Amino acid sequence: MNSFEVLLGFDMESDIGSWTPFHEGLRHGTPKVLDVFQKHSVTGTFYFVGLSAKEVPGSVHQVKEAGHEIGAHSLYHETVGDSIFPIPGVHPLLPHEVKPRLELNTRIIEEVCGVRPVSFRCPRLFGSTSVCNALEDLGYASDASYPMYRYLDRLEPYHPDARDWTKPGDLQLVQIPNFADLGIESSDEYGRDRDQWPKFRTESAESLLTHVDSFLAYVAAAGIKRKVLSFYFHPWEFHPMREGLIHFGEGAVYPDPFVVKNCGEYALEQFDQLLTGLAERGAQFKTAAEIASLTPKA
């Protein structure tokens, strides 16, 4: 049996990320997800958007009381790092705005949670060198933003370089790459079809597990001894999301169909089966802070 570490990361944000101001998933999806964690006796890291933590503080307390790590996921689900692809209506922060935003986000989470977060994830895995440097200054232990599907090179947790976050270097911060199946060919202009997300929901746990096996074989062939699979999910995937146009304020948004496909009961069943499949393969479930503490400087 393989031995590998698994980070189950949840990005705790408004429904469909930046697409709506509602928090039905955070309110109603979170308790269901926590039940599945409890059933499998595993812990994970829950990265809260500052605005969402303020809006639904009970969710932060619920997650903390269940024994999981509370992390941060930006102030408003804005683009804090480098965009990989453009998003309608969402513009990247200016460089001088990055640190103050992350600082405010950190303070809000600390106020609501009672503990200062040490783990971070950028919305949409749009990380950057400025984000890593700001997190280092703010005393963070880890950032789980590196998308393997996009940058391809880093296959295990590493200390990033202060001049280029995608390269190993001297920061104390640990960067935890999010796995993608690099063993398959891509036909997407950004390589997104190799990413893990949202296959468990748009396809199935069984389908995602074939990519897990393919990834484990890929890193073994690359001669990497430490195998770490970082996953990302969202509470709104475990509550039915409306398909088609969503109207609020002064207009309506129409998220791409795959973004909201199968949210609710099906996603919950598949998540449960995914945890069973991972445990059968020898997974050791860890929080982001634990993975960071196990990552020595090269």
Ligand SMILES: [Zn+2]
């Ligand atoms: Zn997010």
